[in-house]
Amino acid sequence: MNLTIDVTNKEHKSVVSLSGEIDAFTAPKLKEELLPLTKEEGKTVEVDLNNVNYMDSTGLGVFISALKSTKEHDSELKLVHMQERVHRLFKITGLTEIMNIDSTVQGGI
Amino acid sequence: MSTLKLDLENYKELLKEYIRTKDEQALYQAEQFSKHSMQHNISPEEIINIHVQSLQEIYPEMPADIQASMNFLLETMISYGLAYQEHQALREKQLELKSELSVAANMQKTLLSTNKPDFDGIDIGAISVPAKQMNGDYHHFVQDQEGSLGIGIADVIGKGVPAALCMSMIKYSMDSFPHKRMEPSVILESLNRVVERNVDSSMFITMFYGLYDPKDHKFYYSSAGHEPGYYYHHEQGEFSEMDAPGLVLGVTKDAEYPQNEKQVDPGDMIIMLTDGVTECRQGDRFIEPEEVLEIIKEYMHLPAQEMVEQVYKHFEKLQDFQLRDDFTLVVLRRDV
Numbered sequence: 001m002n003l004t005i006d007v008t009n010k011e012h013k014s015v016v017s018l019s020g021e022i023d024a025f026t027a028p029k030l031k032e033e034l035l036p037l038t039k040e041e042g043k044t045v046e047v048d049l050n051n052v053n054y055m056d057s058t059g060l061g062v063f064i065s066a067l068k069s070t071k072e073h074d075s076e077l078k079l080v081h082m083q084e085r086v087h088r089l090f091k092i093t094g095l096t097e098i099m100n101i102d103s104t105v106q107g108g109i
Numbered sequence: 110m111s112t113l114k115l116d117l118e119n120y121k122e123l124l125k126e127y128i129r130t131k132d133e134q135a136l137y138q139a140e141q142f143s144k145h146s147m148q149h150n151i152s153p154e155e156i157i158n159i160h161v162q163s164l165q166e167i168y169p170e171m172p173a174d175i176q177a178s179m180n181f182l183l184e185t186m187i188s189y190g191l192a193y194q195e196h197q198a199l200r201e202k203q204l205e206l207k208s209e210l211s212v213a214a215n216m217q218k219t220l221l222s223t224n225k226p227d228f229d230g231i232d233i234g235a236i237s238v239p240a241k242q243m244n245g246d247y248h249h250f251v252q253d254q255e256g257s258l259g260i261g262i263a264d265v266i267g268k269g270v271p272a273a274l275c276m277s278m279i280k281y282s283m284d285s286f287p288h289k290r291m292e293p294s295v296i297l298e299s300l301n302r303v304v305e306r307n308v309d310s311s312m313f314i315t316m317f318y319g320l321y322d323p324k325d326h327k328f329y330y331s332s333a334g335h336e337p338g339y340y341y342h343h344e345q346g347e348f349s350e351m352d353a354p355g356l357v358l359g360v361t362k363d364a365e366y367p368q369n370e371k372q373v374d375p376g377d378m379i380i381m382l383t384d385g386v387t388e389c390r391q392g393d394r395f396i397e398p399e400e401v402l403e404i405i406k407e408y409m410h411l412p413a414q415e416m417v418e419q420v421y422k423h424f425e426k427l428q429d430f431q432l433r434d435d436f437t438l439v440v441l442r443r444d445v
Contacts, residue, residue, distance in 0.1 A: 031311065056384075056434065057264070057266040057315075057384065057434075058266060060266060060313075060357075061266045061311040061312060061313060062311060064310065064311060064313055064357075064360055065310040065311035067360075068310045068360075069310075092315075092334060092335070092336060092337065093315060093334035093356070093357045094333075094334045094354060094355050094356035094357060094364075095334070095356070095357070095360075097354075097356065098356065098360070098361065
């Protein structure tokens with residue numbers, strides 16, 4: 001399975017739109033793209049998960065390292081449009097308590 | 110050099126023979142020649158070279174264009190030959206790694222082995238199947254000094270060798286805890302500090318820890334972001350989720366793990382698993398947790414060990430079933 005990563009950079013914000021599956025095969029690629037973004041002070045990194053319907057625990061690992069990195073570099077990580085199946089994973093692992101997650105899935109219009 | 114020379118003579122004769130008779134026998138011998146060349150690490154371009162030389166000897170009048178085309182072929186084969194050599198070297202290296210890995214896997218089995226205890230009044234079943242060579246799941250039984258049974262079940266995120274090494278660390282820190290009374294919340298809090306200090310930032314561990322006290326038949330449990338277990342109420346014939354909030358190990362230093370308790374009645378069952386069980390897939394379809402419970406129900410009449418083995422076999426038999434993650438299932442049942 002594949003993962004497409006699209007990064008749009010604005011002044012203080014990067015939007016990372018993902019589409020596909022995040023698993024042991026695609027996670028390293030995601031980590032490579034995502035981590036450098038979190039190393040810029042004052043930056044908000046918004047990850048759009050609207051088109052991600054499968055993530056395994058390796059994917060969680062990437063977001064945990066990203067979160068740790070934002071704390072070190074004074075930046076911010078935001079996960080938006082998270083699908084229910086993926087959200088379950090964040091909930092079980094207790095990460096919903098410590099991460100900025102907006103799980104409203106984008107509607108029709 | 111003399112063997113090569115001999116080979117050249119040999120090849121020339123074979124070629125001559127074949128051109129004259131078009132005989133299968135000569136082709137067979139050509140095959141032998143090629144095998145022999147491989148054994149002696151003779152590169153493909155060397156064989157072409159032998160072919161060119163033989164041709165020149167057989168047809169001294171060979172047109173210059175054909176001659177030139179042969180040189181062209183020779184040049185082409187040189188880079189092919191180099192790539193082939195590299196490929197051979199990698200294959201050898203791969204075999205070497207494979208055997209080292211299987212040594213490591215065996216060592217891991219020894220290091221992490223746990224004995225399923227014989228515990229009066231409780232029937233225990235446990236199965237753990239790695240998706241790859243090394244297992245990133247772990248389960249552990251320990252009896253504390255007050256006679257209670259402790260059960261830990263854990264999943265290292267990140268698969269393969271690093272995960273397996275990490276598991277050994279967990280096991281040895283657990284062994285070093287005082288064995289007086291293994292309170293789940295205390296154990297998870299201590300492990301969290303160990304993992305937070307020692308493990309790479311993208312690696313983390315989920316763990317469920319339970320303690321069964323046979324004196325009052327109470328089960329105490331805490332979870333560090335682990336896949337929730339299930340509780341089977343014998344009298345009602347119903348399952349319920351053993352939800353226990355708690356953050357995965359290794360994310361923040363000061364995570365706390367609230368402890369829950371349950372009164373275990375005769376025939377009740379505690380089911381602990383890893384996400385390898387709930388992340389099973391059949392083709393493109395996920396297997397839902399309810400399906401896992403239905404299968405457990407189907408084999409519930411069996412002794413606990415047979416039951417967990419049958420549940421695994423059931424999934425293994427499904428068409429297009431792929432084990433994407435390590436699969437661990439542990440069941441405790443209070444005797445009726």
